[in-house]
Amino acid sequence: MAAAAPLPPVALAPPGGGVGRAAAGPGGAAGPGGAARAEGAEGLFVVLGAGLAAASHPLLYVKLLVQVGHEPLPPTVGRNVLGRKVLYLPGFFTYARHIVEVDGKRGLFRGLTPRLISSTLSTITRGSVKKAFPLEDMEHVSNKDDVKTSLRKVVKETSHEMMMQCVSRVVSHPLHVISMRCMVQFVGREVKYRCSCSLAERGHNALWVEKQQQSRAARCIAGWWLQNACKAAQDRDGATSARLQLFSFLGSGVFSAIGRIFKEEGILGFFVGLVPHILGDVIFLWCCNLLAHFINTYAVDDNFSQASVIRSYTKFVMGIAVSMLTYPFLLVGDLMAVNNCGLCAGLPPYAPVFPSWIHCWRYLSAQGQLFRGSSLLFRRAPVPAACFHID
Numbered sequence: 001m002a003a004a005a006p007l008p009p010v011a012l013a014p015p016g017g018g019v020g021r022a023a024a025g026p027g028g029a030a031g032p033g034g035a036a037r038a039e040g041a042e043g044l045f046v047v048l049g050a051g052l053a054a055a056s057h058p059l060l061y062v063k064l065l066v067q068v069g070h071e072p073l074p075p076t077v078g079r080n081v082l083g084r085k086v087l088y089l090p091g092f093f094t095y096a097r098h099i100v101e102v103d104g105k106r107g108l109f110r111g112l113t114p115r116l117i118s119s120t121l122s123t124i125t126r127g128s129v130k131k132a133f134p135l136e137d138m139e140h141v142s143n144k145d146d147v148k149t150s151l152r153k154v155v156k157e158t159s160h161e162m163m164m165q166c167v168s169r170v171v172s173h174p175l176h177v178i179s180m181r182c183m184v185q186f187v188g189r190e191v192k193y194r195c196s197c198s199l200a201e202r203g204h205n206a207l208w209v210e211k212q213q214q215s216r217a218a219r220c221i222a223g224w225w226l227q228n229a230c231k232a233a234q235d236r237d238g239a240t241s242a243r244l245q246l247f248s249f250l251g252s253g254v255f256s257a258i259g260r261i262f263k264e265e266g267i268l269g270f271f272v273g274l275v276p277h278i279l280g281d282v283i284f285l286w287c288c289n290l291l292a293h294f295i296n297t298y299a300v301d302d303n304f305s306q307a308s309v310i311r312s313y314t315k316f317v318m319g320i321a322v323s324m325l326t327y328p329f330l331l332v333g334d335l336m337a338v339n340n341c342g343l344c345a346g347l348p349p350y351a352p353v354f355p356s357w358i359h360c361w362r363y364l365s366a367q368g369q370l371f372r373g374s375s376l377l378f379r380r381a382p383v384p385a386a387c388f389h390i391d
Helices: 019-023 032-067 092-103 105-109 112-132 144-188 199-204 208-212 216-234 238-265 267-271 274-299 307-325 327-338 357-367
Strands: 076-079 085-089
Touching (some): 032 092, 032 105, 032 112, 032 144, 032 327, 092 105, 092 144, 112 144, 112 238, 144 267, 144 274, 144 327, 238 267, 274 327, 274 357, 327 357
Antiparallel strands (some): 076 085
């Protein structure tokens, strides 16, 4: 009967954000099947994120080397759109070919292990924060008569997204620092951080991990890893042995880097460059979401037949535009992650020692290099080109 129809789930939901629990049935998120599907979806996001990180790693690797100012190849003479002769620095493909010539194809994936762990931590953290602090559903509003309600919805969603992004950034940043330092070792050919050597190399150099540890905590970690390696060698069960070896392969080098950073720089060494990264993320989120909201509200007419299609692409286009404006924060954060860490790429002549990220920003601004590395295809050499460090 129509009179006995239950109220909609929104009306039954408590004010604390229990929409999902109230609306969930036997197959919903609250049931065993829904929970399994949610866990499966989260696992899928982790796998997709790790796959994307691995596929894009060579691009990030070349970009980081360009950011620190490492130019091993001389510029070449080319012509711009107007036909004038200009000097162009090597693009991504030429730079990547040089890395392959020096380190082989596997050299393009230097520092991949800590980056995969960082990506996984970031994805899991975002999912955990989203579950712990669910966002209350609000009715979709896009009419100009409801500007205040619509703006309040955008502010609430952006604040929630900002919280997830900041927490995930803090959790994953230590592994990001380790990954950056592993990659920039290409500049000075150092082996201070060994996070990507092969499993066979680790087997022939089982004591290498222990010799590299200088602190008590790191020595304990190395001993624990060696003990597990011995158990894996004696284990007749192939699956167990493979799991132990895989964990050893992914974790031992990272543990070694963690111990070294903790001994030399303390706990703050894991969070160098964190502030500009968070500022860049926060500015990107707010500018992108607010600009997309105002454009969809005031510039796109509801009477237009393709209004919904245009609105669906507005945020994507705004993201590209805003990412270019916030790129200096990414550059400064990456440079601070490797600055004065004992590696050649973080010391003169590549960069002076910066007391803080603000000094790094001022230095790059004075040099006109705040967007260094933003383009990897057509890289026009500055004038004079001799200011670049040519190996």
